[in-house]
Amino acid sequence: MTREVTAITVRPARRLAGGTAAGLGVAVIYLSLIVLIPLAAVVWRSADQGPGYFWRSVTTPDAWAALTLTIGASALVALINLVMGTAIAWVLVRDRFPGRRVLDTIIDLPFALPTIVAGLVLLALYGPQSPLGINLAYSRAGVVLALMFVTLPFVVRTVQPVLLELDTEMEQAAASLGAGPFQTFRRVILPNLVPAMLSGTALAFTRAISEFGSTVLISGNLPFKTQVAAVNIFSQIEGDNTTGAAAISTVLLVVALVALVSLDVLQRWGRRRG
């Protein structure tokens, strides 16, 4: 059977072949030195004393509690950021109000501030001596708060440029075709934002599961209650159990990888579906 219409595949033109090869080489070497080899070393170290030891290290009550708390809190924080980050990006791009530029700059502060300082500030504001009368110290809510603070910029900063580039004539076209503001948002704006929203959320999630500095003060590091995985890893190292520490790190690595890959798959699926 012959097909009448053959799909046209567009291939990027081959250009600057030599430059590309050199660039690729540099990128691979750089990535290997900075990212791949250290990560491989962690995974390698975790398998030092066999799979049995790996499993036991990960499932000790305190390690397991730290892992589940970290992943649960990170997922919650990622979801909150998905909604709030998108809303903030929207306000920054679409609304005109005094102080907009200041706000736009402040968004990046959680990136700029050493996370331990963030922890100090949060403890001062929401700790036992809270001037607001809100005490979240040594509670899981405190952990969530600290993670929210640190990961806020991710969704905002991934959604904002897409929103800026979004063709407002698409919205006018939707309106002239009879769509109300809500329908326009759901059918036209949201589908164009979803990829950026998801990648921002994935970044926030993966950042949250590895967070140390901001949570270490406000959480009080109570094992089984508020100790996050990164702190647990730290205490394992202090107790001279590097293999155990590497094992927990490996679990975090795998969770981050799964999150990133599944998001990518989700996006591809979304694009195909349209």
Add this chain to the structure above:
Amino acid sequence: MAIEVRDVNKSFGTTPVLHDVSLDVAAGSLTALLGPSGGGKSTLLRVIAGLERPDTGTVRISGVDATRLSPQRRNVGFVFQHYAAFKHLTVFRNVAFGLEIRKRPKAEIRKRVMELLELVHLEKLADRYPSQLSGGQRQRMALARALAVEPQVLLLDEPFGALDAQVRKELRTWLRRLHDEVHVTTVFVTHDQEEAIEVADTIVVLAGGEVVQAGSPGEVYDNPANPFVMRFLGPVTEIGGSLVRPHDIEISPGPVEGGSPAVVSRVVRLGFEVRVEVKVGGHDAWVQVTREQADRLGLGPGDTIHLRPVPGARSLALAL
């Protein structure tokens, strides 16, 4: 009247864009809003669509006061210069958009969308995404999308402005034929007088935020309301203090009654037409003649000739 615009004023900040604009568009007509850029024609179109709100004045569509209606309730089809395609939807879903919003049954939507895609010759590309289409195809898709909801009026804002010259010419002819088939009241904005004359049955000339003249292409071309319109609608030249079309000038070798003496400075052959550049009364002018006339007169630089408007030629006296 399909569209009645009355005394519309509109400013952006302190810049006035429309000044006391009134306009009637007959049902079933194909009207061009023609004018230089910055003349207010796009703003007027957007006021009719409800995408801009006039400061004062009213807009009636099919007899109903639409001045305060949102675009969503006007049932107006709008086509943008840069297509405004829904990038995340296929061609089919783009065209189906308005019908899906209206919650029409699936089967009906499918039938109507396929009909429209055939009308705009995109039926084979229904499953493509806008990014896989050429500019001309995207604009035809946008047109089908606007027509899908059976709008009372169809508004096109410089619809061919982003396309290259060849595609532009094709789409012009095609739009004219489409209008003869579909008969929906259509208003399109253009700054290209040739496009307006070729496609429209009514031309409204807008300049400086005001309607300067409205009429059929013939009327506007032959009886321009003022020198501006005459210049904008086609080539002009100045002889004896009047604006004349260069093809409305008679050349005689000897003196004639009512003629002005002129000296040929250059003769340019452009295919079948010949452009004779002259000096008359101390300034430059030019005359368009056929090659045959030029050969008969045997013109060359330095020759003295006599010019006068042909009988029945339209000319406008310039205020000095």
